[in-house]
Amino acid sequence: MGELTLESAFVDELIGACRATVGDELRSITYFTEEGVEQLYLRSDLEQTADLVGFADHERLGFRSQSAYRDTELGGYGATIRMFENGYLSRVIRDGHGVWVTTDDLSMERFEELSSVLASILDEADHTTDSDRSR
Template sequence: MDEQDGLVDDALAEQLRAACRTAVGDSLRSVTYFTPTAFEQLYLRADLQSDADLAGFVEHESDGFHATTAYRGSELGDYGYTVRAFENGFLTRLTVGDSGVFVTTDGLTIRRSEEVAEAIRSVLAEPVTTD
């Protein structure tokens, strides 16, 4: 999986950053867009170092493309999104078609995880509009 600058056009990148920032506020750490073959980090909070193994995270999170279909028809219903808890923060991943986004945050409540997932879903599901 390769990092690819310019994978996401500026309008979509800005919509995703704004939607995530609105949903989780100052606890937003990063926003990364990914497809089955490439990724682009769209936001990294200024106080964080950019030397994280982003490709490793993306490779793992790209398994989410399979979850969308693997859980279809399960007794729990269709797959919605994934939240992972870590020692220093949380990761929320959502995929729509061949596009995915994961967001890292300092803190996260169930309500905020639902809000950020819905914000990402609405941006990925709608065509990008520019004024």
């Protein structure tokens, strides 16, 4: 599993949407698929110490577990929010690709807004990369 090469416009859209929605509470943004993972943003006061591959392996379980939540009284899957000692991880998955965003403390309304924005961007993405287009 390697690093992905994403279209710069897609990366810019994800970063811009997260910064607009979350503001200064944004810690990091990571995009992932079954094949790879790429950290798109890391706040300047943080160090790159996270095991992205390990996190991605765990978050990829969401690709398979989404079917378990189909047709429940809760409705369709929207997002996963995980609480940690020093922050939160929000994950949204759509059609074989996903994003997890780490943040400082946010209100539930902002988590919902972030999840909605990420879902829209992922739903509209065409999954092509700059390197795919140059072939």
